[in-house]
Amino acid sequence: MNLMAFILMDFWRNFRNFGNTFFIVVLPTALYLFFGVYNDWSEFDVGNGNASAWIMIGMAVYGAITATTALAGSAAVEIQTGWGRQLSLTAMPHGAFVLAKSVIALMMAVLPVVVLNVIAYFTVAQMPAGVWVATIGLTVIAALPFALYGLAVGLLFRSDAAVGAASGVLVIFGFLGNAFMPLEGVLLDIGRFTPMYGSAALARYPLTEGTIVGTTGFVGTDPLWAVLLNVVVWSLVFAAACFALQRRRTSR
């Protein structure tokens, strides 16, 4: 059995799927190039770095989250449809399938993070080296809970179209979660409670140390515990949904 070959082939299949790659890599990269590089505000100071870095992290979080959502979702659809039965007729144990899909999802999630950080590094983004390393790691980690979100959608609807829609909805979560443009006022008050807010704030924490950036300056502070609470609560919500759906599935 050659699990590595399977992982590479399945990664390549997902990578060349334009519907996936557009939202995971192309869209966040394009948005960053439009709004994060060579704009009037690009070199404004933000925390330990500049605005360009702040915008880049938000885009990378969005891309990585789209990757974990889409891949976990499609894995759930695959295993429940005929392909899962086909794979059950091989020597591959179920655990190896989960492992393979986790590795593929992680590879896809790392992709936009690498692309955006490289572009940011060679353009105008500024961060101290240690902050840069920390934020890259946190971006990938912050995307992981969304694998549960994708999984729940895949278990609930068992269709690729639904998983695609769930990935599309992430644009709204990204907007409300402060990943794209700095929110203020009512939108910020609402956005704080949405799932991507915690992930974006966590990934930016090394840069901002919790300060909330508005278009007019600093509009407040998120303590670390509040950021973590958002991430933990939403992870639990998604996990509970998966658990309930899995039970419904096996009780049939």
Next chain:
Amino acid sequence: MRSQTSAQEPDLSQLITVAAVTKEYRASGGGKFRAVDQVSLEFSRGEVTALLGPNGAGKTTLLDMILGLNTPDSGRISIAGSTPRTAVQQGRVGALLQTGGLLPDLSVKETVQMVAALHRRHAPVHEVMETAGLTEIANRSVAKCSGGQQQRLKFALALLPQPELIILDEPTAGMDPTARHEFWDRMAALATGGTTVLFATHYLEEAEQFARRTVLMHQGRIIADGPTAQIQRQAGAAQIKVTWAPSAEDLAQLPAVRSWEVHQSGTGETPQITFRTDDADTLARHLLARTPAHGISVRPASLEEAFMLLTEKQDHSAEQEISA
């Protein structure tokens, strides 16, 4: 002492043993639906068996359990002395599943390569594709393949582990007659090589032409099992058609008749009668020697008729059980 040890060894002539297997599903109404009901079967090496039955007879459920995709509620299944899952992991079993899906965004060749990577040992990819007739469409995406081409691809996947046992669930569904013919030619070559084949079908001529043994399933139970030719005999070997206008008394005296049907063609003309019989020789001799019946024709019953008759008997005896 020696005979005792040999008695404990598994009987290796039987490749598959299904012992008193039952599987129930929760029905939508809230009750339980028994998809497979106390089924016991044995299949020896090199045997080609057709599993025949109408939709909902429990064929797919039984095959899924033999493949380890599903576990019986009670009873036991072993393949070459090990559990189905172990046998599958060892590559002893290949299967073409009815609902076995393919990924539409892979090419034909990629699909074979990807599944090959997950087997411990496998036949060379190009060889399997050649056998299944896929070489010409190797680079076509699965989404663009016809139903028949997809079945051939699934067949290639079934061949990959070079299995001793191949299980086919409605393998020719979606194939045109030519493709179906080609498919069975390939299977025949495989069976000649000693591969054990078990296939579910509702194309009766496939069982008649390809399987030496036929197992009939109805409502989760085995209602007949034996050489395909014998199954036909068991159900009433033949139909005899004569031109004759018998009285009720004449009919009562006929030997070996299971049922009859009168075809009145026109007023004044002698009607034609079709008899279903389990002993065509005796009935024909009686009709020609002792009655004025003429214009006799004898035709062996098709498996379809055999099947209908056997399921009727089954339903009938079930009714009797209830009324008793």
